Amino acid sequence: MVFEENGTHSINEYRTSSSAEIKRHQTPIVKCIEQRFAQFQGDVDIECLEQLQVVKYKVDQQYKPHYDWFVEPKLMINGGQRVTTFFTYLQANCSMGETEFLAIPFNKSLHEQFCDILVCDEKSTELGIRFRPLPGNSIFWYNMNEYGEVDYLTFHAGRPPGKNGHKIGLNTWTRLNKVFIRPKK
Ligand SMILES: O=C(O)CCC(=O)C(=O)O
Numbered sequence: 298m299v300f301e302e303n304g305t306h307s308i309n310e311y312r313t314s315s316s317a318e319i320k321r322h323q324t325p326i327v328k329c330i331e332q333r334f335a336q337f338q339g340d341v342d343i344e345c346l347e348q349l350q351v352v353k354y355k356v357d358q359q360y361k362p363h364y365d366w367f368v369e370p371k372l373m374i375n376g377g378q379r380v381t382t383f384f385t386y387l388q389a390n391c392s393m394g395e396t397e398f399l400a401i402p403f404n405k406s407l408h409e410q411f412c413d414i415l416v417c418d419e420k421s422t423e424l425g426i427r428f429r430p431l432p433g434n435s436i437f438w439y440n441m442n443e444y445g446e447v448d449y450l451t452f453h454a455g456r457p458p459g460k461n462g463h464k465i466g467l468n469t470w471t472r473l474n475k476v477f478i479r480p481k482k
Pocket residue numbers: 352360365384394395396397453454455456466468
């Protein structure tokens with residue numbers, strides 16, 4: 298479910314999870330979180346961050362494979378392309394609900410040492426690595442390179458939590474330029 302700015306919501310088959318935006322600098326804690334994400338990236342301007350977005354998945358809800366970078370130019374008018382993504386696991390109570398990068402090859406000898414944060418099971422195929430939703434962990438990646446080319450290896454999905462499962466995560470997207478947030482009336 299996607300909540301729109303005008304208070305309506307729509308069911309999106311591609312993304313059945315719900316999401317909510319946290320107003321920029323809303324509280325000192327929100328500002329502190331924004332600052333830490335900006336500092337991690339070499340002190341980028343915090344105004345280049347989109348508003349933090351919380352996403353919630355109930356059993357069987359998911360976000361099917363997608364890129365975080367924009368295809369449509371109109372989405373880049375305010376702030377430009379999404380340079381990076383931080384996805385932080387806030388809550389999860391099950392072994393499923395991973396974040397899967399479908400275009401990255403699972404390399405047993407390379408990835409086996411990371412089985413504490415990656416799923417390494419009989420389903421680990423040659424293509425696709427899956428991050429466990431471990432609360433407190435963040436995954437971070439660049440959606441484009443230094444030449445401004447978007448990265449197709451970032452193709453990823455938010456997999457559905459299993460039986461009695463749920464997952465809550467925090468998206469922090471950083472844009473090329475400052476994002477102007479329209480004041481709410
Ligand atoms: O839920 C996840 O694991 C990933 C979420 C995601 O890719 C997104 O919200 O863009």
